[in-house]
Amino acid sequence: MLIRTQNLTHTYSVGTPFERTAIRGVDFHAQKGEVIGLIGHTGSGKSTLIQHLNGLLPPTSGTVFFDGEDIHASKQTTKRVRFRVGLVFQYPEYQLFEETVERDIAFGPKNMGLDTGEIAARVEEAAALAGLTKELLQQSPFALSGGQKRRAAIAGVMAMRPEVLILDEPTAGLDPRGRDEIMSGIRRFHRETDATVILVTHSMEEIARTADRIVVMNDGEIAMQGTRNEVFARSAELNAMGLDVPEITRVAMRLRAMGLDLPENIFTVEQAARAILTLKGGGPNAS
């Protein structure tokens, strides 16, 4: 187990009238190379949970383990874990500050104390993974479009080559094209580095397309987890938590109810198209 939390609880603003327990008794775990989709309604504690995984928030009670070691064992441990667990915040473009995109991406590797050659190699690699062209690297980050800024910020974390990459709603507020570019960048990163990816999102389609395992949070607790088949099969419970199954799954469910003999595990448009073509006779290659 690469990351594990044990009975993790976090209370904000302890001792003021604004005191609020955001997560309660959470036992979360992630294996090496796994892609985990973390979903839950607004305010269910997703962002709070992920900020514990790289030691940014100290637990109110409970423990976070990375590679079997308590990440708050010592200051050095926390610092080391911070480089091994990369965290991309919501709207990460607001953290850009350097004169050029290249230098901004280099900020993380520089803090790791790497030498110039290594830094340059990592910047190039991360920019390619995030889908940034060479010309963009020399521009000011503030001159980029929203989607490009977002990718530059994500590249800044990828450049640290984290063993775990956590992204908090990386596609929020982008157009479909921008969303696709970000998501394919994340998939590329996963494919090439075999890192663990934890993806927080409100888009069931993205989750269905990307995640090996889905973790559902509800009111600060983990309400269910499992493969997408297991989780999306419980659509009534998801609805009760203010969540939903992917739209195409709903369409398939309706079609099935109307008597069409479709399989139960349809989560992406491609799967649906294939299943319907098969049903019509001939399979995907027959026209």
Add this chain to the structure above:
Amino acid sequence: MLRDITLGQYFPGDTVVHRLDPRTKICMVVVYLVALFTANDAVSMAIMACFLGLVIALSRVKLRLLLRGLRPLLIILTITGLLNMFLTPGEPIVSFWVFNISAEGIYRAVFLVVRIVMMVMGTFILTYTTPPMSLTDGLESLMGPLKRIRVPVHELTIIMSMALRFIPTLIEETDKIMSAQKARGADFETGNLFKRAKALIPLLIPLFISAFRRADELAVAMESRCYHGGEGRTRMRGLKFRRRDALTGLTGAALLAAVIGLVVLR
């Protein structure tokens, strides 16, 4: 965490103190401060302390919150205390090296520290129990007469209310950017002064950019709702004096009279 800073923050509640007219509260703070600086002996100070205690009890503001608000002042308090203790001339009771501590010195030190603490607590009760908007409404109304001599009262108060309104937002923003840069290995806590100042760049640049962006957005939002300054502007919630305000005013007058009386008669 940074977010737990309580400066200028309002803690909702429903007590007599919360419900008082903001103008009454502002005037009371002025009266309280005048009385506090007039009080110069143990008896008058004790009266002030009783009054403060009463207000704290009535407002149900937690003592812990008030004390936490004092934390940034700790250094000033310590320095004031020490300087007065050592530098007040008088019959020394303890002396070592070049320092003499006299009874007068100790008395003065305690007196001044208590006075500063009470001053800060009193003003904190005002901001803890009054929403920023009522506070500025109250100020605008109190400063109304100044409009005659062409002081742009409305503009000044709207600037103030915006500043107050954005303090929590900016603190939250700072917190967020700091976390994001920390996740990239930024270190804000160690190193010498120069290193620390340099470490602030990745925090300050995004912060300024977002502050300007916010200011822009706010201006557009205000203009699109036809804001054009204070002229002819009416209020949704007018301020109104009630009986409790009159009672409070009387209490304030009595307090001031008592303290001045004590000082004069001595």
